[in-house]
Amino acid sequence: MSRPADNLERVRTRIIEAAHAAGRPPDGIRLVAVSKTRPADDIAAAAEAGQRDFGENYLQEALPKIEALRGRDLTWHFIGPIQSNKTRDIAAAFDWVHSVDRFKIARRLSDQRPDDLPPLEVCLQVNIDDQASKSGVAPADALELARAVAGFPRLRLRGLMAIPAPSEDPAAQRAPFAALRRLRDELNAAGLSLDTLSMGMTGDLEAAVAEGATIVRVGTAVFGERPAA
Numbered sequence: 001m002s003r004p005a006d007n008l009e010r011v012r013t014r015i016i017e018a019a020h021a022a023g024r025p026p027d028g029i030r031l032v033a034v035s036k037t038r039p040a041d042d043i044a045a046a047a048e049a050g051q052r053d054f055g056e057n058y059l060q061e062a063l064p065k066i067e068a069l070r071g072r073d074l075t076w077h078f079i080g081p082i083q084s085n086k087t088r089d090i091a092a093a094f095d096w097v098h099s100v101d102r103f104k105i106a107r108r109l110s111d112q113r114p115d116d117l118p119p120l121e122v123c124l125q126v127n128i129d130d131q132a133s134k135s136g137v138a139p140a141d142a143l144e145l146a147r148a149v150a151g152f153p154r155l156r157l158r159g160l161m162a163i164p165a166p167s168e169d170p171a172a173q174r175a176p177f178a179a180l181r182r183l184r185d186e187l188n189a190a191g192l193s194l195d196t197l198s199m200g201m202t203g204d205l206e207a208a209v210a211e212g213a214t215i216v217r218v219g220t221a222v223f224g225e226r227p228a229a
């Protein structure tokens with residue numbers, strides 16, 4: 001087996017074991033392989049090993065890779081910060097956007113989503129652990145933004161995404177994921193219907209699955225260490 005295939009197998013095993021430990025069906029958890037900084041060849045190798053969902057953070061880097069791999073029936077997830085001058089290309093090239101955190105960006109994505117494509121699948125990025133440096137809507141403002149996004153015709157609001165501060169301690173890892181799950185439950189109690197929690201990466205996917213993640217975004221464990229930027 002090639003390296004991406006071995007790595008994918010290990011990551012899938014981690015997800016299955018974490019799901020079993022949590023008493024959850026493993027097929028309720030979707031693996032997005034985060035391919036930022038990786039060449040299209042690495043993505044093609046992962047695709048040959050059965051991986052369908054890929055996550056990218058930087059539009060300029062992602063577009064040529066998406067183009068090179070067209071025809072392979074892959075699903076592309078935009079997971080990075082969004083500048084408003086990038087929304088047109090994001091709306092045309094991606095299937096999902098996990099990092100919507102303000103009204104203006106959501107409106108532009110909806111307006112610019114091409115008519116021949118289905119509505120863009122969207123998660124709201126939430127600054128769940130209140131990090132000053134982080135993007136993401138504040139939890140207190142999430143309901144208002146969710147209602148607005150749910151009303152845009154060319155977006156389909158699916159759920160919430162978060163990137164908590166890294167921690168080695170499993171209990172500390174779980175707290176922000178639990179908070180995101182509770183926020184999702186509150187929004188649903190307020191009338192929304194969110195089915196997605198995008199949370200968990202290489203270092204904390206078990207904690208995220210334990211707290212209800214339906215999408216984990218994993219880069220390093222799939223593709224190896226990224227070169228230092």
Ligand SMILES: *Cc1c(COP(=O)(O)O)cnc(C)c1O
Pocket residue numbers: 034036057079080163201202203217218219220221
């Ligand atoms: C890079 C990145 C990941 C993957 O991180 P790893 O630790 O390499 O698994 C997941 N989500 C986002 C938003 C990222 O930027």
